[in-house]
Amino acid sequence: MTYRLAAIDKSSFAAEREDDFTVIGSVVRRSDALGHVTGRTEFFEDVAPPGLAHLKMHRSARHHARIAGVDLTEALAVPGVLKILTHADIPNNLYTPLKLIGVGPDDEPILAVDKVRYLGEPICAVVAVTEAAALEGAARVKVTYEDLPAVFDVEEALAEGAPLVNEYHGQNHFIYEGHHCRRIRFGDVEKAFAEADHVFEWRYQSAPIEQAPVETTGCVVIPQADGRLRIHSDTQACFFTLDNTALILETPFNKLRIVGGTVGGGFGGKVDVVVEPVACVAAMMTDRPVKFVYNRYEEMQVSSPRAAERIYIKDAVMDDGRIIGRKVTLYVDSGAYARHTPYGTTKAAAHLPGPYSIPNVWADCHCVFTNRTPSSAMRGFGVTIGDFALESQMDRIARALDMDPLRLRLLNAYRDGDLKAHRKVAEGTALVEVIQKAAEMSGHELPEAYRRMSSLTREGL
Amino acid sequence: MPSQIVSLVVNGEPREFIAAPGMTLLAGLRESLGLTAAKRGCGQGTCGSCTVLVEGQARAACLVAVETVAGLSVSTLEGVATGGELDAVQSSFVDNFATQCGFCTAGMIMVTEALLDRDPDPSEEDVAEAISGNVCRCTGYQPIVIAILDAARRRREERASR
Ligand code: FES
Numbered sequence: 328m329t330y331r332l333a334a335i336d337k338s339s340f341a342a343e344r345e346d347d348f349t350v351i352g353s354v355v356r357r358s359d360a361l362g363h364v365t366g367r368t369e370f371f372e373d374v375a376p377p378g379l380a381h382l383k384m385h386r387s388a389r390h391h392a393r394i395a396g397v398d399l400t401e402a403l404a405v406p407g408v409l410k411i412l413t414h415a416d417i418p419n420n421l422y423t424p425l426k427l428i429g430v431g432p433d434d435e436p437i438l439a440v441d442k443v444r445y446l447g448e449p450i451c452a453v454v455a456v457t458e459a460a461a462l463e464g465a466a467r468v469k470v471t472y473e474d475l476p477a478v479f480d481v482e483e484a485l486a487e488g489a490p491l492v493n494e495y496h497g498q499n500h501f502i503y504e505g506h507h508c509r510r511i512r513f514g515d516v517e518k519a520f521a522e523a524d525h526v527f528e529w530r531y532q533s534a535p536i537e538q539a540p541v542e543t544t545g546c547v548v549i550p551q552a553d554g555r556l557r558i559h560s561d562t563q564a565c566f567f568t569l570d571n572t573a574l575i576l577e578t579p580f581n582k583l584r585i586v587g588g589t590v591g592g593g594f595g596g597k598v599d600v601v602v603e604p605v606a607c608v609a610a611m612m613t614d615r616p617v618k619f620v621y622n623r624y625e626e627m628q629v630s631s632p633r634a635a636e637r638i639y640i641k642d643a644v645m646d647d648g649r650i651i652g653r654k655v656t657l658y659v660d661s662g663a664y665a666r667h668t669p670y671g672t673t674k675a676a677a678h679l680p681g682p683y684s685i686p687n688v689w690a691d692c693h694c695v696f697t698n699r700t701p702s703s704a705m706r707g708f709g710v711t712i713g714d715f716a717l718e719s720q721m722d723r724i725a726r727a728l729d730m731d732p733l734r735l736r737l738l739n740a741y742r743d744g745d746l747k748a749h750r751k752v753a754e755g756t757a758l759v760e761v762i763q764k765a766a767e768m769s770g771h772e773l774p775e776a777y778r779r780m781s782s783l784t785r786e787g788l
Numbered sequence: 789m790p791s792q793i794v795s796l797v798v799n800g801e802p803r804e805f806i807a808a809p810g811m812t813l814l815a816g817l818r819e820s821l822g823l824t825a826a827k828r829g830c831g832q833g834t835c836g837s838c839t840v841l842v843e844g845q846a847r848a849a850c851l852v853a854v855e856t857v858a859g860l861s862v863s864t865l866e867g868v869a870t871g872g873e874l875d876a877v878q879s880s881f882v883d884n885f886a887t888q889c890g891f892c893t894a895g896m897i898m899v900t901e902a903l904l905d906r907d908p909d910p911s912e913e914d915v916a917e918a919i920s921g922n923v924c925r926c927t928g929y930q931p932i933v934i935a936i937l938d939a940a941r942r943r944r945e946e947r948a949s950r
């Protein structure tokens with residue numbers, strides 16, 4: 328049922344466009360749709376091996392505390408409880424998922440050792456023959472805490488005297504090649520502020536955002552006769568999960584097999600490797616298939632959300648709307664552990680100063696540790712909140728100058744050949760044409776000079 | 789309380805299984821009968837992914853204690869296609885891209901079956917009302933609403949041509 332829905336619009340960049348697409352512009356049926364509408368698609372939790380045991384986590388009831396003691400006596404006495412795993416049972420208890428691409432240090436325990444750093448952090452894993460017994464066992468684990476002061480705000484966490492969240496880093500921020508943050512230094516922003524007709528500075532911030540897939544995070548691990556483990560998982564990243572799990576289990580990669588790729592919604596929330604390693608250890612220690620799946624509360628409380636951010640943007644602007652300097656101070660709340668947020672913060676820096684050619688740019692992008700739920704990936708993480716701030720800033724500047732916000736953007740939009748703040752030459756830019764088209768489609772009038780602008784040239788500016 | 793044998797008519801066939809006290813209809817279908825189309829998104833009646841029909845009425849199977857429906861007829865997504873042929877709702881969901889990850893799809897289709905059984909010509913508002921208990925995080929709902937209205941049209945046409 329492949330048919331062309333709409334002709335390809337070749338009005339922009341005609342010379343660069345071919346019209347011989349076979350898929351673009353046509354309707355292609357999803358390959359998995361038949362399985363979905365008949366109920367035959369197999370999600371990980373549809374796998375029901377005989378003898379399946381259930382794993383439930385006892386989690387931290389504190390934001391930040393030393394663990395004074397863990398008493399498993401009552402939990403072990405619950406009928407049906409097979410095993411309770413603590414940090415001592417995990418072969419390599421300390422990890423960070425991006426170590427696969429050389430990011431360090433290892434900063435997160437699979438199961439807490441002597442300290443908890445966020446509410447809901449896993450402490451011990453109860454494995455039982457029924458889900459009810461596992462829940463009952465997890466509820467009966469007794470942990471005694473010595474509370475530590477907690478910090479929940481990125482700027483407070485960086486202030487002097489703030490409680491140290493993560494000892495493996497040694498300070499409340501990630502270090503980028505010896506620097507306290509990801510930085511951009513291009514031109515001289517202070518000079519631009521001195522020369523500008525206007526200086527505008529505003530603050531933007533966002534809360535953490537939970538991906539909230541309808542299927543919660545989980546896996547079923549089935550020990551095989553040949554000693555391998557078969558992992559049915561809803562991870563968004565099968566091989567990433569396999570490799571990280573092997574490192575945590577200290578086992579060769581070929582001892583693990585992942586069956587996955589069918590994900591009941593992920594949006595980035597199923598990229599961290601949080602359920603598979605502990606379920607694998609449980610399966611090895613009990614020699615039974617083990618299921619570890621979050622309930623809805625866990626999905627909302629402990630699965631890693633999009634990071635909260637706080638962003639200050641200060642712009643040097645001329646009367647005619649040209650932005651001649653932009654200074655950005657950006658904080659990304661990593662929560663208690665790094666996960667994917669050092670990378671997200673780098674993406675935030677890479678995205679500045681937005682799709683505009685600004686001759687003087689200064690940015691400090693901080694990846695900050697606090698006692699909040701570790702944040703991680705979510706659709707365009709590191710970029711979307713920055714865009715919210717940048718584009719809000721553009722609208723506010725337009726309003727302050729009493730200028731059409733589209734014209735302000737067309738004036739400042741990057742063109743092919745411009746040197747970007749990261750010292751890369753811009754190519755394949757199309758912002759000018761996109762704005763022109765959007766204006767046309769929404770009946771927003773642009774003067775002739777703006778309609779003649781092009782991404783290919785700075786003429787007419 | 790001891791376990792008991794529960795009999796149900798599932799997708800037209802009589803079925804029996806042993807139910808521990810408090811077992812939900814969802815667990816009975818998925819774990820005892822191996823009918824896994826209905827999903828557990830929340831286990832607390834808030835997402836609709838577990839929706840099945842009990843005597844033709846859409847119910848959240850995660851909230852129904854299985855002994856309370858003993859002897860009644862239950863319909864699940866597995867029983868909707870007949871002889872390998874998709875019904876109008878299923879094919880309309882495929883054609884209108886109303887399924888992405890597919891996790892909400894069983895629930896969405898079952899509420900649609902119940903809706904179209906009681907109202908062959910629903911308005912867009914009726915459709916929105918019917919799926920108001922079903923969460924979809926992928927589609928943004930619009931393709932689902934379009935698919936349901938299209939399914940209603942297809943079904944009316946099928947009826948008329950018969
Ligand atoms: S699982 Fe039943 S309503 Fe969510």
Ligand code: FES
Pocket residue numbers: 541591592886887888889890891892893923924925926927
């Ligand atoms: S298709 Fe993914 S939740 Fe609806």
